Amino acid sequence: MSITSSDLQARHDVRILGVVRTALAGHSGVPVEAIDPAKPLSAVPGIESVKALRAITEIEDECDVVIPDDFLFETATVAELAGFVADLVARSARA
Amino acid sequence: MTVELAQPEALVHAVGRFRTAPKDIARYDTGVDTAARALRATPDQVGRLAAAGLPHSRDTEGALLFDYDDLMNVGMFCGTGQTVPELGLRFLMRFAATARPSWFEPRSWEVGVHPARTAAGAPQGSAARLPEVSVRLPDDQAPGVELLDGQRLPDGPLAEGGYEIAVRLTGADRTVHDPAVRAVWDEVVNTLAARDVLYQTVPEALREDHHRAWGLGVADCVVASRLLTDMLLERGYQARARRGYLLGLFGSDHAWCEVFEDGVYKSLDPVFGFVSKLGDRTRGVAESPEFAEACFGGRFNRLLPCRTESAQPLVYFADAPAPYWAMAGVGARPRRTA
Incomplete structure (x- = not known):
């Protein structure tokens, strides 16, 4: 099931989406506006594996979570990644 | 696009925190621009390394040249993450x-080994003529290694070019029982943990003389595994140094030792053992005593052994071991199931 931006907003997780987009933009060298939440990570302009891993580390450090490798291997969209991170943050807060 | 490091002096902070390549081993053939790309730094930041004492030479036009392994150690020790x-x-x-069962359960992978012949960070001049590549083949006869789809690999340890395989790796959750093996293991792991020998990148030429490397106070997975193997052989054990690929988001080669006990070879991974024993918060590595203990006998489902019993290199350019950056052409991902 895909997760859309509106789903994220409903869960008050827009901040997480912002963190994700900012990290991806910063490491791929494009403006934040160029990061389309509906597109796969692989479609981020200028992204390649090492830059993507740098972005992931920034997201993890910012949100204090570890994103499982198995999720990162899948072709997720930017919004799905943000939703997944938001769930990790929520679970971490409940623990 | 070159992105400047957050701290302009970050690279310089690494100088003195590792041991540079011995003069007779070092190859000063990596220019400033190449180094800057490899370290994600500006040429000016790289230039400051020479002033800070990083060994270097100059080309005929006076431009700085560094040793590539020294630069990798700058990257390892600069602390930017x-x-x-x-x-x-x-x-x-x-x-x-991850959870302990996930270290050992059967896991299927698609692996592509097509070593880069040029790369960002390649030493100067290497792009002029692309090298002939040969690669070490996976050890498909090793326990826990199963090629899928009826694939077959050629005989012999090496093949030209590269390969793609689908493989299922099954780990083994076990330990070594012999206390004398434990004593040798503890000696190596504790020496690394105490920083008496520094874990860092070691040039392949120095890896070949692993006793010298250890004596110089430097080790990586190849050095530590070969040394542990020698120590076990000297004590009469049947042991071998293995080398293969650690499969995951960041493909890399890795080396470990195996000792024969209870009718099977059991893995001894001193570098994973010491890293997970201590953890490394500055590099985002959590300590895991349970995993450290599993490195003493356990076989992991992400390690694909290749055909060598002395941890020989996995990739060659012509007849020489390929540089570190050739690994950029190695990739793996979990196999999708229908």
Whole structure:
């Protein structure tokens, strides 16, 4: 099931989406506006594996979570990644 | 696009925190621009390394040239968390933080080995003529290694070019029972943990003389595994140094030791053992005593052994071991199931 931006907003997780987009933009060298939440990570302009891993580390450090490798291997969209991170943050807060 | 490091002096802070390549081993053939790309830094930041004491030479036009392995150690020890060596360690050890059963359960992978013949960070001049590549083939006869789809590999240890395989790796949750083996293991791991020998990148030429490397106070997975193997052989044990690929988001080669006990070879991984024993918070590596203990006998489902019993290199350019950056052409991902 895909997760859309509106789903994220409903869960008050827009901040997480912002963190994700900012990290991806910063490491791929494009403006934040160029990061389309509906597109796969692989479609981020200028992204390649090492830059993507740098972005992931920034997201993890910012949100204090570890994103499982198995999720990162899948072709997720930017919004799905943000939703997944938001769930990790929520679970971490409940623990 | 070159992105400047957050701290302009970050690279310089690494100088003195590792041991540079011995003069008779070092190859000063990596220019400033190449180094800047490899370290995600500006040429000016790289230039400051020479002033800070990083060994170098100059070409005929006076431009700085550095040793590539020294530069990798600058990346490893600069503390930004963003250089390729730092990312490598962080991502390679992530699976240690997962649940114990996930270390051993059968796991299917699609593996592509097509070593880069040029890359960002390649030493100057290497792009002029592309080298002939040969690669070490996976040890498909090793326990826990099963090629899928009826694939077959050629005979012999090496093949030209590269390969793609689908493979299922099955780990083994076990330990070594012999206390004398434990004593040798403790000696190596504790020496690394005490920093009496520094874990860092070691040039392949120095890896070939692993006793010299250890004596100089430097080790990586190849050095530590070969040394542990020698120590076990000297004590009469049947042991061998293995080398293969650690499969994951950040592909890399890795070496470990195996000792024969109870009718099977059991893995001894001194570098994983010491890294997970201590953890490395600055590089995002959590400590895991349970994983450290599993490195003493356990076989992991992310290690694909290749055909060598002395941890020989996995990739060659012509007849010489390929540089570190050739690993950029190695990739793996979990196999999708229908």
